[in-house]
Amino acid sequence: MAADNLLGDFLKARRARIAPSGRELALSGQRRVAGLRRDELARQAGISEPYLTRLEQGVDRHPSPQVLQALARALELDADTAAYFYSLAAPAPDAAPGPARSAGRAASGPGDGGLEVTGPEVSEDVHRLLDAWADSPAYVRDRRFDVLAANKAARALASMYEPGRNLAREVFFSPGARRLLPDWPLIAEQTVAALRAEADQRDPQTVRLIAELETSEDFRRLWAKHDARPSRDELKRFAHPDVGELSLRRQALTVGGAEQLVIIVYQAAPGSASADALARLVYEF
Structure with missing residues (x-):
């Protein structure tokens, strides 16, 4: 690119x-x-x-x-x-990006390995907010779609939400992504359009990420369309290997500050089969 x-x-x-x-x-x-x-x-x-x-x-x-x-x-x-x-057409920013900072505390809990992440800092207040949504998968990502923090429910839902993962890389290169996401063609299209709309393509790390993603024929085809759409609130389906299909409403919330971080929260309709499956998933994780 x-x-x-x-x-x-x-x-x-x-x-x-x-x-x-x-x-x-x-x-x-x-x-x-x-x-x-x-x-x-x-x-x-x-x-x-x-x-x-x-x-x-x-x-x-x-x-x-x-x-x-x-x-x-x-x-x-x-x-x-x-x-x-x-x-x-806007002039490029004069100031170069500052050095990467720690993303805050590593995710804690069974199976996370205490993974450290580099990137914009996620405040303790945001970490507490994620933990408060105990029954709803929630994570923080940056403009490059790097996952910076995630609660237990998000990590139970999918390994792609582990801090340190890149969501675009997971969608196009993870062997299990197409099995996990029944609507993979639509998700792939939305991911590419959101990455183009939100990422700073003048940033060297973003340039390297896009170059890597373009080794995927599917990504290269979608990127060449030059569609640009930020992430939207919508229903998303998962086919989890342990609890079956879940239909969850995704909501995107912007974190205040210069880093342009986004919190993504998934919620199941109360009393639905998806709510029951999600509760079992979180309990067993």
């Missing part, structure tokens, strides 16, 4: 996904490119083709808000992807 021309790469990839209209087909005759040609997108956005060329080649990296909005309309971007597109 190249991190030096994110805006241009996005424009080229999304331009290739737009079907030309009947008028454009009539004007162009036989086509040799997928999607819109550069001159067609420029015409639809009301900008010059040479200027669009400079944007795609990375010569001009900071178009005006008016140009960005016109291109977003021409590219038929939804609200989430448009917001991501606008962020690509």
